[in-house]
Amino acid sequence: MTLAxxxxxxxxxxxxxxxxxxxxxxxxxxxxxxxxxxxxxxxPELFARDPExxxxxxxxxxxxxxxxxxNIAAIYGLEEVEGHRYLVLEYVEGPTLxxxxxxxxxxxxxxxxxxxxxxxxxxxxxxxxxxxxxxxxGNVMLTPSGGVKVLDFxxxxxxAASSDSSPHLADSPTLTTPPTGAGVILGTAAYMSPEQARxxxxxxxxxxxxxxxxxxxxxxxxxxxxGETVSDLIAKILEREPDWKALPANTPARVATLLRRCLxxxxxxxxxxxxxxxxxxxxxxxxxxxxxAKSVKRKSVRFEMAIxxxxxxxxxxxxxxxxxVGPRAARDPHLHAVITHDLGGTIAPYPASLAISPDGKxxxxxxxxxxxxxxxxxxxxxxxxxxxxxxxxxxxxxWSPDSRHLGFSTTGDRARLWKVPAEGGDAVSICDxxxxxxxxxxxxxxxxxxxxxxxxxxxxxxxxxxxxxxxEVDPAxxxxxxxxxxxxxxxEHFLYAGLPQGPRGWDIFVGSLGSKKAKxxxxxGSGVSYAKPGYLLYVRDGKLVAHRFDARSxxxxxxxxxxxxxxxxxxxxxxxxxxxxxRGRLVMxxxxxxxxxxxxxxxxxxxxxxxPLPPGQYYQIAPSSDGRSVLATRTVSNSLNEIWHADxxxxxxxxxxxxxxxxxxxxxxPGGSHYAFASLREGGIRIFVTGVGDPAEPRLVPTMNAQFxxxxxxxxxxxxxxxxxxxxxxxFDIWAVPVDGGGKPVPVVRGPAWEDLGTxxxxxxxxxxxxxxxxxxxxxxxxxxxxxxxxxxxxxGGHDAVWTHGGKELLxxxxxTGGGSVMAVAVETxxxxxxxxxxxxxxxxxxxxxxxxxxxGRILALSNAEGAVPPTISLTLDWTxxxxxx
Numbered sequence: 001m002t003l004a005x006x007x008x009x010x011x012x013x014x015x016x017x018x019x020x021x022x023x024x025x026x027x028x029x030x031x032x033x034x035x036x037x038x039x040x041x042x043x044p045e046l047f048a049r050d051p052e053x054x055x056x057x058x059x060x061x062x063x064x065x066x067x068x069x070x071n072i073a074a075i076y077g078l079e080e081v082e083g084h085r086y087l088v089l090e091y092v093e094g095p096t097l098x099x100x101x102x103x104x105x106x107x108x109x110x111x112x113x114x115x116x117x118x119x120x121x122x123x124x125x126x127x128x129x130x131x132x133x134x135x136x137x138g139n140v141m142l143t144p145s146g147g148v149k150v151l152d153f154x155x156x157x158x159x160a161a162s163s164d165s166s167p168h169l170a171d172s173p174t175l176t177t178p179p180t181g182a183g184v185i186l187g188t189a190a191y192m193s194p195e196q197a198r199x200x201x202x203x204x205x206x207x208x209x210x211x212x213x214x215x216x217x218x219x220x221x222x223x224x225x226x227g228e229t230v231s232d233l234i235a236k237i238l239e240r241e242p243d244w245k246a247l248p249a250n251t252p253a254r255v256a257t258l259l260r261r262c263l264x265x266x267x268x269x270x271x272x273x274x275x276x277x278x279x280x281x282x283x284x285x286x287x288x289x290x291x292x293a294k295s296v297k298r299k300s301v302r303f304e305m306a307i308x309x310x311x312x313x314x315x316x317x318x319x320x321x322x323x324x325v326g327p328r329a330a331r332d333p334h335l336h337a338v339i340t341h342d343l344g345g346t347i348a349p350y351p352a353s354l355a356i357s358p359d360g361k362x363x364x365x366x367x368x369x370x371x372x373x374x375x376x377x378x379x380x381x382x383x384x385x386x387x388x389x390x391x392x393x394x395x396x397x398x399w400s401p402d403s404r405h406l407g408f409s410t411t412g413d414r415a416r417l418w419k420v421p422a423e424g425g426d427a428v429s430i431c432d433x434x435x436x437x438x439x440x441x442x443x444x445x446x447x448x449x450x451x452x453x454x455x456x457x458x459x460x461x462x463x464x465x466x467x468x469x470x471x472e473v474d475p476a477x478x479x480x481x482x483x484x485x486x487x488x489x490x491x492e493h494f495l496y497a498g499l500p501q502g503p504r505g506w507d508i509f510v511g512s513l514g515s516k517k518a519k520x521x522x523x524x525g526s527g528v529s530y531a532k533p534g535y536l537l538y539v540r541d542g543k544l545v546a547h548r549f550d551a552r553s554x555x556x557x558x559x560x561x562x563x564x565x566x567x568x569x570x571x572x573x574x575x576x577x578x579x580x581x582x583r584g585r586l587v588m589x590x591x592x593x594x595x596x597x598x599x600x601x602x603x604x605x606x607x608x609x610x611x612p613l614p615p616g617q618y619y620q621i622a623p624s625s626d627g628r629s630v631l632a633t634r635t636v637s638n639s640l641n642e643i644w645h646a647d648x649x650x651x652x653x654x655x656x657x658x659x660x661x662x663x664x665x666x667x668x669x670p671g672g673s674h675y676a677f678a679s680l681r682e683g684g685i686r687i688f689v690t691g692v693g694d695p696a697e698p699r700l701v702p703t704m705n706a707q708f709x710x711x712x713x714x715x716x717x718x719x720x721x722x723x724x725x726x727x728x729x730x731x732f733d734i735w736a737v738p739v740d741g742g743g744k745p746v747p748v749v750r751g752p753a754w755e756d757l758g759t760x761x762x763x764x765x766x767x768x769x770x771x772x773x774x775x776x777x778x779x780x781x782x783x784x785x786x787x788x789x790x791x792x793x794x795x796x797g798g799h800d801a802v803w804t805h806g807g808k809e810l811l812x813x814x815x816x817t818g819g820g821s822v823m824a825v826a827v828e829t830x831x832x833x834x835x836x837x838x839x840x841x842x843x844x845x846x847x848x849x850x851x852x853x854x855x856x857g858r859i860l861a862l863s864n865a866e867g868a869v870p871p872t873i874s875l876t877l878d879w880t881x882x883x884x885x886x
Contacts, residue, residue, distance in 0.1 A: 003027055003042065009081045012040060012088065028091060038076060039089040067128055071121030073141065073149040092149045097214070098137035105221030108250055112281050114140075115215045117148035119278035122211060126204045126274060127795055133202065135210035136191045137217065189230045190223045194265045197234045205267045208274055212262025219255075220246045224263065238265070252284050257343055269387055275796030279814075279821070283843055339378060339587075339873040341385065345369030347589070349871040352396040352438045352484065352527075354589055357403040360581030362422060364388075364397045364406055365873060369815070372776045375408055377422060380585075380875075388424055393776060396436050400462070401443045401491075407462075409436040409449070411731070411754060411772055417449060419462065430464050434752060435731040438484035438527065443491030446513060453708070453726035454481035457496055459513060471496065472516040477507070480684070484527035485511075488551045495521070495528050495536070508538070510554050521556060522547070531580035533880070537563075544578055544588060546883060563882050586879040590872045596848060598632055598646075601859040605822070605842025608858065611646050612653050618644075619848070620665055623860045624672040627853035630860065631656075631666040631675060643677060645692055656692065665710040669739075670718040676701065676711045676739070685709055687723065689739060702741040713759035713767075714739075720785070722748070722767070724756035732756040734769055736785045748785050757800060760784050761807045761829050762854065768793070768801035768810055779812045781833055793825055793835050800849055804856025810835070811852055811859075820847035822859060 002025070007014045012029040018039065019026055027040045058078060065075045074090040097114065100106070106114065118140060122132065132139075134152060141149040193209035195202055216224040224242040227233030242263060247256060258280050261271040271277060341347050345367040347354070354365035363378045372393030378385040392410040399406060405419050407430075415434060420427040430447065439449035445462045448470055458467035473479045481499040484506075488494060492513050497506035505525040509518040521528075526539035535546040536556070545560035563586075578588045596618045598611040611630050620633040629647040636642055641664040642657035657663040662680040669675060674691045679698075685708055688698035703709055704725060712734075713722035721737045723745070734749040734756060749755045753773035760767055767784035770777050779798040782790035793801070798812040807829045814821045821843045826836040846864035853860075876882075 009040065009086060010079060012038065037091040039091045041087040041089060042084065067125060069121055069124040071117045071148050071150055072124060073151045092141040092143060094141050094143045096138050097140035097142060100142055101137055101217060101221060106218045111218035112285050114148055115218060116278055116281040118150060118214065119211060119274050119281065121150040122207055123275045123278055131204050132207050135207055135214060137214060189233045190225060192237060194238055195267050197237050205270050208262050208271050211274060211277065212259055216242055216259055219248060219251060222246065254280055254284055268391055273796050337875040339363065339875060341367055346870040347873060348373055349589065354587060354873055355397055355399050355579045356581045356585055356587045357399050358401060358582050359403040360583035360585040363587055363873060366394055366397060386424060389420055389427055396439050398439050398441055400441050407439055407441050407447060409433055409439060411435065415752065431460050431467050440485045440487045440494060442487040448485045448494050450483045453731060457482045457485055470513060471511050471518060486529050488530050493554065495530065497527055519554060529578055529580065532582055537578040537580065561883060563879055584878045584880050586876040588874045590874045595865040597863055597865045598630065599861055601861050603841050603859065605844050612648060613644055613646050614653065618862060621851055621860055621862050622666055622668055623851055623853045624668055625854055626672060627858060631668065633664045633666060667711045667714055669714055670716065676721055678710045687711055701737060701739060703737050704735065704745055712757050715760050716762055716764045722758040722760060734758040746785065759801060759803060761803050763807055763829055766829050766833055768803065770799045770801065791833055791835060795838060798823065802852045804852050804854060809856055813850055820844060822850055
């Protein structure tokens with residue numbers, strides 16, 4: 001039905017036609033009731049003949065009408081006049097992005113700004129469960145004021161069919177084909193994701209693909225995929241890569257990487273959240289990024305060979321393959337390499353986060369970023385790593401004995417043990433787990449692993465099945481659990497560490513599949529791994545050592561000998577994990593832990609002043625309620641922590657922990673004179689309360705028997721501590737503990753997810769905490785002490801929640817590449833709880849954590865000091881030759 005100017009549709013008077021497309025004709029009209037111009041879209045007749053499609057459309061229109069975002073063109077209503085359906089939309093003046101691109105590519109700053117706003121609109125829609133399905137430059141309006149409006153959210157699903165022979169595919173109507181059972185083909189051809197093209201069901205990752213196509217076109221002035229017909233175009237989408245060389249030379253490396261992550265053909269490996277794209281572009285625009293890449297086709301891993309030619313001379317050789325330098329390793333015992341990761345994120349710095357394959361050809365490692373932790377594999381004869389798994393955060397990785405498969409474990413709502421081909425492919429679930437820290441795959445097809453934070457190790461067939469215990473926790477040894485197993489060559493015996501870690505480190509045992517009895521071997525400062533021709537590798541006194549070990553008699557001999565990459569410097573600790581192949585290649589995680597700094601920032605992230613604490617590595621900070629003093633936990637050694645108190649007004653800095661005692665996690669009690677803390681004593685962690693400078697022995701707070709527990713908050717009346725514990729069945733849970741011991745501890749947040757860092761609102765009615773129930777850490781609020789429904793606060797990752805402004809605001813941290821962002825969200829407490837939309841206060845490189853006094857006027861930040869470097873993987877090509885030189 002065509003509408004002429006002057007025709008009235010209820011209160012709307014048609015002024016002119018704005019254009020036509022696959023969704024019908026759009027008119028400009030005047031709303032006589034509100035005195036504003038609107039856009040009216042006359043829906044195709046197809047809708048009136050398809051009741052099911054019309055009903056589905058009406059449901060979606062109502063959902064879209066509830067969206068309110070500055071980068072989304074609003075839907076005002078759905079009208080019916082004389083049997084015809086019309087959408088009443090926000091009228092947006094200005095050209096479309098497609099019209100702007102007719103003049104050529106956009107300047108870099110303009111392209112980034114427009115695409116950031118597009119991503120913001122998509123993010124808001126995705127959070128409300130709306131998928132666009134037809135994002136393209138023609139559906140993006142550029143307003144005269146410089147704003148960006150995305151049109152036609154969710155409408156592609158109801159669009160009409162079109163021909164294959166459209167000569168202008170960028171302006172072709174939205175495509176559909178009849179349902180195939182798996183889904184329907186939806187979307188404009190040039191911006192259609194591979195899963196759309198194959199007729200499969202789609203989710204928000206299809207919008208991420210289309211967003212990548214739009215960003216590419218803004219930068220290059222041409223479509224990422226081009227073809228004379230729809231069929232040709234779809235074939236290129238399914239089979240070809242975009243022309244990456246077409247990106248301009250000033251394209252920042254992070255933008256090029258973002259594009260590649262958006263345009264991964266396998267949706268499982270694609271960027272998972274458009275919010276991450278928005279943050280990446282925001283950080284690049286604000287200067288929180290590395291310089292522009294000179295060439296987009298760049299090495300994804302810097303792989304440098306340091307060859308010691310003489311004792312006082314070394315030269316560095318850059319190479320692509322180990323095959324070229326492999327023979328040299330037989331002549332030069334000091335041939336080493338450093339593997340870094342520059343595709344976003346950092347190498348995860350904890351045990352079991354890397355492993356070299358038994359044949360010595362590949363290194364598997366984990367990379368952590370704001371979306372979680374992914375599994376990557378680096379072929380040692382190739383120039384770039386390969387992403388193997390990223391669907392759910394990964395926490396452990398290990399190899400099959402034949403080097404053909406990888407095993408790994410995940411957290412969150414898909415906490416399981418998995419295996420996946422090393423070449424890549426679909427992951428297969430082996431069994432359910434709660435939370436692991438170490439697993440090993442033996443030559444008899446058995447996997448031994450830790451399924452929960454405490455308790456014994458379990459065994460399961462690599463083909464899947466029901467796990468059964470394979471070790472027995474010995475209370476006489478003050479054990480609460482076992483972890484970090486590693487098979488010996490016979491596939492029958494395995495090494496493992498006992499919990500808890502003592503003052504000298506871990507007690508290391510050897511167990512077997514046939515008996516739960518174990519034999520203690522030694523005490524080490526890290527996990528222990530076996531390496532041919534017969535050594536145990538572990539950390540002792542800050543150095544990686546090799547200790548002669550007979551795998552048949554299970555006996556040690558001689559003294560441990562320091563080994564490692566002579567180019568490395570500084571001590572190593574429990575996060576250092578060594579893995580050796582049968583060929584003598586050794587990989588070791590190098591986590592250079594520089595000093596940290598504690599400083600006051602304003603709400604814009606500018607430094608106001610440093611807290612006068614002695615140099616060291618701090619990891620927990622707590623400002624007093626008046627903001628005048630600070631408690632901070634400092635790591636002294638692998639197994640020793642101490643609490644410090646800084647009072648800048650008085651000019652004093654005091655160590656509160658007596659020498660030789662292991663204290664941590666200090667939390668102020670109301671009044672600012674006393675604090676609660678955790679302390680490792682008598683083989684376990686206990687919680688105590690004491691006063692600042694009080695010489696009396698701290699008072700024990702009766703709590704639960706747990707391998708790990710840590711106070712994280714306190715009720716406003718000071719009567720109840722909020723404590724994070726490691727649950728034997730779950731992961732981390734949150735409990736409420738009476739400070740005076742006058743009642744029993746009760747669980748507040750308890751479930752299979754990792755839930756901790758609880759903190760109570762100033763009115764004492766609400767608890768903010770973090771949980772990874774969605775697969776990544778997010779901030780939630782629920783009634784305290786409960787029970788009651790929880791409200792999600794963060795939208796795309798968050799942790800370390802802090803109440804400010806009398807409970808009217810929550811601050812939390814969102815990690816991002818190269819640092820972190822402090823986010824703020826307005827909240828309402830009382831009988832009911834509500835929260836607004838989070839906004840970024842500032843981004844800060846190297847941000848490790850933060851807190852804030854109750855007034856929220858300043859931020860207490862914990863950051864890496866100057867000289868901080870990300871974790872790296874140290875590779876030694878023939879570590880055994882070092883033993884012959886000792």
